[in-house]
Amino acid sequence: MNAPAESTRSTPQSKARLRLWLRLLGVTRKIENELRDKLRREHDTTLPRFDVMSALHRHPDGLRMSELSGVLKVSNGNVTGIVDRLTEEGLVERVAVPGDRRAMMARLTERGQTVFIGQAAEHEAWIDGLFAEMDADEARIFANRLGELAELLETRGETQ
Amino acid sequence: MNAPAESTRSTPQSKARLRLWLRLLGVTRKIENELRDKLRREHDTTLPRFDVMSALHRHPDGLRMSELSGVLKVSNGNVTGIVDRLTEEGLVERVAVPGDRRAMMARLTERGQTVFIGQAAEHEAWIDGLFAEMDADEARIFANRLGELAELLETRGETQ
DNA sequence: ACCGCATACTTCAACCTTAAAATATTTGTC
DNA sequence: GACAAATATTTTAAGGTTGAAGTATGCGGT
Numbered sequence: 406m407n408a409p410a411e412s413t414r415s416t417p418q419s420k421a422r423l424r425l426w427l428r429l430l431g432v433t434r435k436i437e438n439e440l441r442d443k444l445r446r447e448h449d450t451t452l453p454r455f456d457v458m459s460a461l462h463r464h465p466d467g468l469r470m471s472e473l474s475g476v477l478k479v480s481n482g483n484v485t486g487i488v489d490r491l492t493e494e495g496l497v498e499r500v501a502v503p504g505d506r507r508a509m510m511a512r513l514t515e516r517g518q519t520v521f522i523g524q525a526a527e528h529e530a531w532i533d534g535l536f537a538e539m540d541a542d543e544a545r546i547f548a549n550r551l552g553e554l555a556e557l558l559e560t561r562g563e564t565q
Numbered sequence: 566m567n568a569p570a571e572s573t574r575s576t577p578q579s580k581a582r583l584r585l586w587l588r589l590l591g592v593t594r595k596i597e598n599e600l601r602d603k604l605r606r607e608h609d610t611t612l613p614r615f616d617v618m619s620a621l622h623r624h625p626d627g628l629r630m631s632e633l634s635g636v637l638k639v640s641n642g643n644v645t646g647i648v649d650r651l652t653e654e655g656l657v658e659r660v661a662v663p664g665d666r667r668a669m670m671a672r673l674t675e676r677g678q679t680v681f682i683g684q685a686a687e688h689e690a691w692i693d694g695l696f697a698e699m700d701a702d703e704a705r706i707f708a709n710r711l712g713e714l715a716e717l718l719e720t721r722g723e724t725q
Numbered sequence: 726a727c728c729g730c731a732t733a734c735t736t737c738a739a740c741c742t743t744a745a746a747a748t749a750t751t752t753g754t755c
Numbered sequence: 756g757a758c759a760a761a762t763a764t765t766t767t768a769a770g771g772t773t774g775a776a777g778t779a780t781g782c783g784g785t
Contacts, residue, residue, distance in 0.1 A: 419693035428711040533579035541578040551588040
């Protein structure tokens with residue numbers, strides 16, 4: 406508790422970390438932009454729609470709306486809108502949760518599954534291409550290190 | 566040219582790279598959310614506003630609107646709106662570019678600089694805290710590797 | 726059974742974001 | 756110099772995103 410005046414002074418260390426953060430952000434945006442572009446042009450869909458369908462595909466029994474927003478790290482109100490649109494298009498359906506009339510499960514329709522599988526295969530190939538310069542071992546090391554970081558951010562977030 | 570049927574098959578390699586991408590995305594979102602929250606609560610501003618001011622601070626003579634959107638990796642129309650609002654608040658000003666009446670430079674006002682400096686010091690300290698688990702050397706290695714990746718994505722993007 | 730608080734979701738206003746169309750200006754070509 | 760193509764920016768329509776307010780339901784204590 407009560408951090409000792411958590412210095413706001415700039416040090417070589419904090420500069421190095423800031424630089425890392427800016428790189429992380431830059432690379433992520435660049436890749437997101439490429440994926441967005443490809444999804445729009447080749448599958449007439451958007452990144453948020455794809456993200457929702459992807460999360461639902463990993464959970465065939467469906468996810469509660471709040472679980473969905475938790476997984477995607479976006480707000481509750483946000484997923485409401487995206488699921489609305491996907492529902493209109495017949496790709497996703499809302500299912501009542503027995504025993505809790507407040508809750509709703511979102512899950513892929515049969516058509517949603519078919520559509521998603523087509524998108525997902527290409528998506529994976531695009532990523533594979535974008536990271537081609539990095540061999541699988543290095544990718545694994547990177548991913549593991551980021552995983553540790555993510556876990557730390559997660560637990561720290563809860564405490565705060 | 567003409568990649569040999571650029572396979573859409575899923576391999577252990579592509580899985581590893583996909584996993585890396587998802588981690589990258591997850592960590593970036595998590596950090597963005599924390600920063601957004603802190604900027605809102607402690608400086609009554611938003612991440613996009615901060616990003617624009619940050620870019621302008623790194624270029625004291627100002628940036629053309631198109632350079633600004635290029636640096637931030639967002640669309641032209643996007644920065645128009647953000648600069649509009651920052652201008653209304655007296656933090657940024659548009660300056661005509663001598664010799665090209667189509668172009669506009671955006672730059673921080675004196676007040677914008679003062680305000681930004683206050684935000685930036687804390688921002689750097691927040692990042693420092695979020696990446697505390699990672700020592701400076703590791704941060705440098707990570708940043709360099711991401712830099713190589715970014716460069717590759719950049720050059721590849723142009724060709725495509 | 727009632728009450729108060731918590732939970733799950735939706736709605737809302739404001740802002741962010743994109744892609745495409747529109748506007749204004751420059752540049753190259755004849 | 757006129758004109759077509761290119762460039763820099765803004766505008767527009769549609770969708771995405773947030774935080775806060777609103778609605779409905781659940782839950783625990785009395």
